[in-house]
Every structure is written in C-alpha cells, then in structure tokens.
Amino acid sequence: MSCQSVRKLLSAYVDDRLPTADRAWVSAHLAQCCECGGIVEEYTGVRTGLRRLPSIAVPRELATQLQVLASRERVRQQVYSSWSRILEHWQGRMRLVVDNLMRPLALPFAGGLLSALCMFSMLVPSLQFFPGPLSTAPTALYTEATVASASPFGVSNDILVELVINEEGRIVDYTVRDREVNRELITQLGNMILFTTFNPATSFGQPTAGRLLVSFRRSQINVKG
Amino acid sequence: MADSLVFEPNPETRQEGPATSEDAALIEGLRTFSEEAYETLVSRFQEPVYNLVYRLLGNSPDACDVVQEVFLKVFRNIKHFRGGSTLKTWIYRIAVNEAHNHRRWFFRHRRQEVGLEDEREGCNRISDTLAARDVSPFDYVFDREKHVMIERALAHLNPTFREAVVLRDISDLSYEEIAEVLQVSLGTVKSRILRGREAMRQQLAGRLQPEPALEWSPQPAEWRHA
Numbered sequence: 001m002s003c004q005s006v007r008k009l010l011s012a013y014v015d016d017r018l019p020t021a022d023r024a025w026v027s028a029h030l031a032q033c034c035e036c037g038g039i040v041e042e043y044t045g046v047r048t049g050l051r052r053l054p055s056i057a058v059p060r061e062l063a064t065q066l067q068v069l070a071s072r073e074r075v076r077q078q079v080y081s082s083w084s085r086i087l088e089h090w091q092g093r094m095r096l097v098v099d100n101l102m103r104p105l106a107l108p109f110a111g112g113l114l115s116a117l118c119m120f121s122m123l124v125p126s127l128q129f130f131p132g133p134l135s136t137a138p139t140a141l142y143t144e145a146t147v148a149s150a151s152p153f154g155v156s157n158d159i160l161v162e163l164v165i166n167e168e169g170r171i172v173d174y175t176v177r178d179r180e181v182n183r184e185l186i187t188q189l190g191n192m193i194l195f196t197t198f199n200p201a202t203s204f205g206q207p208t209a210g211r212l213l214v215s216f217r218r219s220q221i222n223v224k225g
Numbered sequence: 226m227a228d229s230l231v232f233e234p235n236p237e238t239r240q241e242g243p244a245t246s247e248d249a250a251l252i253e254g255l256r257t258f259s260e261e262a263y264e265t266l267v268s269r270f271q272e273p274v275y276n277l278v279y280r281l282l283g284n285s286p287d288a289c290d291v292v293q294e295v296f297l298k299v300f301r302n303i304k305h306f307r308g309g310s311t312l313k314t315w316i317y318r319i320a321v322n323e324a325h326n327h328r329r330w331f332f333r334h335r336r337q338e339v340g341l342e343d344e345r346e347g348c349n350r351i352s353d354t355l356a357a358r359d360v361s362p363f364d365y366v367f368d369r370e371k372h373v374m375i376e377r378a379l380a381h382l383n384p385t386f387r388e389a390v391v392l393r394d395i396s397d398l399s400y401e402e403i404a405e406v407l408q409v410s411l412g413t414v415k416s417r418i419l420r421g422r423e424a425m426r427q428q429l430a431g432r433l434q435p436e437p438a439l440e441w442s443p444q445p446a447e448w449r450h451a
Contacts, residue, residue, distance in 0.1 A: 011419035015393070017400060042426045049375045049429075050394035052368075058275045062289045066271055066296055070263040073300040078258040 003029075003036055010036065014043045143202045145169070145210040151195035155188045158217045163193070167207040169200045177213075192216055248312040255303045267296065270313070273396065274320050280391045281324040283380045291327050295320045310405050317396065318406045321388055328384060378428040386421030393418050 006029045012018050013026050030037045079089045145165045160177040171193055176186075201210025251269075254262025274295055279288040298319050306315055379387060392403045403414045 008419065011422050012415055014422075015400075015418075017415070039426070042430070043422050046375075046422055046425045046429065047394050049371060050379070050390065051397075053280075053372055053375060053395060055272065056276050056279050058271050059285065059289060062275065062292060063271060065289075065293060066267045067264070069293060069296055070267050070300065071260075073297065074258050074260060074263045077300065081258070 003033060006030075006033075006036055007039060010040055010043055014040060014047060141204075145201040145212045146199045147212075147214070148197040148199050151192045153188065153191045153195060155185065155192055155216045155218060157185055158215070159185060159189060160213070160215045161189065161193075163198075163212045163214055164209065165198050165200055165212055166209050167200050169198045169207075171198070172209070189216065245311065249308065251312065252303060252306060252308065255300070263300070266299070270316055271296075273313075274316060277317060277320050277391060277396050278324050280379065280395055281321070281384070281388060282328065283376070287327060287331065291320070291323050294323050294327075298323070311402075314398075314402050314405045317392070317398070317402075318408070321392075321406055325384070325388075374429060375425075378425045381428060382421055382424055386417050386424060389414060389417035390421035390425070 006026055009018060009022060009026055013023065016023075018026065030040060079085050145163075148169065159181065162175045162177060163171050164173040166172050174189075174193060176189070198212065200207040202208060251262055251265060255266065271292070275288060275292050278291045278295070279285065282288050282291065295316070299316055302319075306312070379390070382390065388407060389403060392398045392406060393400075398406065400411055400414050400418075403418075404411050407414065407417075409417075
C-alpha cells in the first residue's frame with residue numbers, strides 16, 4: 001500500500017465516491033500515514049472553501065434583459081410555429097409599415113390637393129379657350145364649295161363656267177370654258193352669277209378659297225364638283 | 226452548433242432517469258409558448274447559470290453576455306431536447322460550452338483590451354458594504370480574504386479542471402451529472418476533479434487553516450493586599 005496509489009483516490013474519498021473495499025483500504029492507510037491525512041484535510045478545506053463561496057446575485061440589468069429575451073423569443077417561436085401565423089405576422093408588419101409611411105404624408109398630401117383645387121377654381125374664369133367650329137363638318141378633311149341657292153334668272157344657251165369662290169362664299173373670278181360665247185350670253189351669265197350664292201370650300205373645318213366648275217343650262221344648273 | 230445541443234445522454238453515466246415531471250411540465254409549457262413557463266425557466270435557472278458562468282470566466286460583463294447567449298440557445302433549441310436527462314444538466318452543458326467558446330474568442334480577439342468599468346459593478350448592493358450583524362468584523366474580513374484567495378486559486382486553474390471543480394463543488398452536481406454536462410466518462414471526471422483539487426491545494430498550501438484569533442474571557446478582579 002503506497003502513498004502514491006492512495007493519493008489518486010483521495011479526492012473521490014473526500015466526496016465519498018469510493019467503493020466500500022477501496023474506502024476501507026484508504027481509511028486504513030490514513031490511520032497510519034499523517035502526510036496523506038494532511039492532504040485529505042487540505043482537500044476537505046478546498047472543497048469547503050469552494051462550497052462557502054457566496055452566491056453571486058444576478059445583476060439587475062441582466063435579469064431585465066433575460067425577461068425581455070424570454071418575452072421576445074416566446075413571440076418569435078409562436079410566430080414561426082405555423083405558416084398561417086407567419087403570414088399573419090408579416091401582414092401585420094406590412095400594415096404597420098404602410099401606416100407608418102402614409103401617416104406622415106397624409107396631411108401634406110391632403111393640403112396640397114386642396115390648395116391645387118382652390119388655385120385651379122380661381123384660375124378657371126380667367127382662362128380663354130379657342131372656340132371650336134360649330135358645324136358638323138369633319139375637321140380633318142377638305143370640302144368643295146357648293147351652291148347655296150340658284151339665281152332666278154336663266155341663260156339662253158348652255159355654258160360651262162369655272163368659278164373662283166373666296167372664303168366668304170363670294171365669287172372672285174370666273175372663266176368661261178366654252179369657245180363660242182356671244183355678248184348676250186355673257187350678260188345673262190353675269191346676272192346669273194351675281195344672284196347665285198355659294199358655300200365656301202373648307203379645309204380642316206376652316207373656310208377657304210376654292211374653285212368650282214358650274215354648268216348653266218337653259219332652264220337649269222348642273223354642278224360638277 | 227445545433228447538433229451539439231441535441232442532448233445525447235452518455236450511456237456510461239446515465240443513472241438518473243429521464244427528466245422529472247416538473248421538468249416535463251416546464252418543457253411542455255415552453256413548447257406550447259406559455260408565458261408562465263418562459264418566466265419560470267428564467268427565474269429558476271438565471272442565478273445558477275450566472276454563478277456557473279461567472280466562476281468559469283471570472284468576469285461579470287462577459288458572464289452577462291454568455292448567460293444571455295445560453296438562454297437564447299435554450300429557448301431556440303428546447304424542441305430538440307429529448308428528455309434523456311434533466312433539464313438542468315442540459316442547460317448547464319450549454320452554459321459550459323458557451324463559456325468555453327467565449328474564452329477562446331476572448332483570447333483571440335480581446336486579450337489585450339482593458340476594461341474601464343468595475344467588473345462587479347452590477348452586483349454592488351448596499352448590503353455588500355454594510356457589516357453583517359451576525360459575524361464579527363474579524364470573521365467577516367477573514368472570510369472575505371479566504372474567499373478572495375480561493376477565487377484567485379480557482380482563476381489560475383486550467384480551464385478544463387476548473388470546469389469539473391466548479392460543477393462539483395460550487396454547482397453541486399454529482400459525478401454522473403458532470404459527466405453528462407462535459408460529455409466525458411466518469412473516470413475522466415474523477416481525474417479532472419482530482420487534478421483540479423490538487424492544483425488548488427498546492428496553491429493554497431498552509432493558507433486555509435484559520436489563524437488563531439485573540440481570545441479574551443472576562444476574569445473576576447483580584448485584590449492584592451500589599
């Protein structure tokens with residue numbers, strides 16, 4: 001029984017963790033060996049000293065942080081426990097983000113809209129709009145001059161005349177296309193033209209000058225466009 | 226890291242049965258997100274875990290950080306706890322691992338830093354500075370000096386042996402529980418405790434015996450006749 005082999009067991013001996021046979025063997029050795037007995041006393045002293053170390057109180061900040069941590073983790077675990085709760089959680093978060101984004105903008109937006117409306121209503125009476133054409137004629141087309149009303153006078157012979165009509169519907173000039181025209185027929189033609197009214201040609205809805213080929217006959221007028 | 230939190234009981238040391246009924250109720254409460262269970266867990270384990278981590282690190286701010294990490298891992302991994310051992314052993318194992326990781330990180334990154342704040346600032350209370358009523362000033366100072374000596378000796382221990390000694394003598398765990406916490410065999414636990422105590426004994430040799438106090442006992446006055 002050597003001290004070296006006994007000393008390997010002394011720590012477990014102090015803790016009463018040795019089998020009965022080993023314990024009896026160590027006890028018998030300790031009764032004879034003062035040095036090993038001193039080591040046992042020192043182990044016991046170390047053990048007692050460690051056990052008597054005062055318990056350290058948890059700092060208040062740490063206790064508070066742990067409570068916050070527990071609360072936050074509980075909510076987090078609850079949220080991530082199922083897909084429906086995850087969806088609900090993110091919906092709530094998105095709603096909160098939108099609310100937080102919109103609330104600061106709501107007042108400036110409403111104020112800006114109201115002031116714009118006020119300014120617009122104040123400016124409307126002073127605005128001048130260009131009056132559009134009242135006729136139903138298509139604005140993007142060119143229309144030929146037409147005869148509004150025929151003269152009550154007639155001519156003694158058939159004659160073909162090209163008329164130049166201004167934007168007011170009046171005849172500016174005329175050209176006789178027939179070669180054989182006598183003086184009497186020219187006089188009749190003058191009366192005929194003088195008392196015939198015309199609608200001016202139009203371009204994009206606006207009256208404009210145009211040419212018109214008119215055939216006068218003895219009892220009637222034939223207009224060729 | 227999550228794998229290491231899945232508690233696999235050591236077949237060699239498994240003597241204590243599965244988690245107790247109190248543990249089972251607490252775990253069930255945690256798994257059903259009961260607010261009371263979360264509060265109970267914190268109030269039940271915050272002090273022992275803080276004391277354990279503080280004794281392993283010897284530093285209050287670091288211990289606070291590590292304790293928060295420990296509880297965070299407990300909350301997030303409670304679903305992996307299979308009930309093969311007690312809840313206490315499982316939490317202590319996380320605490321020891323976190324303290325070990327923190328110590329390694331500290332030696333890599335912040336070894337040269339020196340803090341300006343008092344390490345035990347958060348623990349200062351008025352009761353710590355007032356003299357206790359039931360002990361004499363001599364005993365109070367003597368105890369305090371002894372505690373400081375033991376704490377210094379503990380701080381100088383090899384971390385591997387310190388874990389075993391702290392778990393045994395301060396946290397008061399059995400050898401089997403220590404083996405579960407440290408994931409080692411019973412023989413290794415015995416060896417580490419022996420070597421830890423031996424190192425402390427050598428450091429504290431001859432200093433743990435109480436100094437003989439001045440003894441004074443009232444004696445009746447004697448008249449001397451000239």
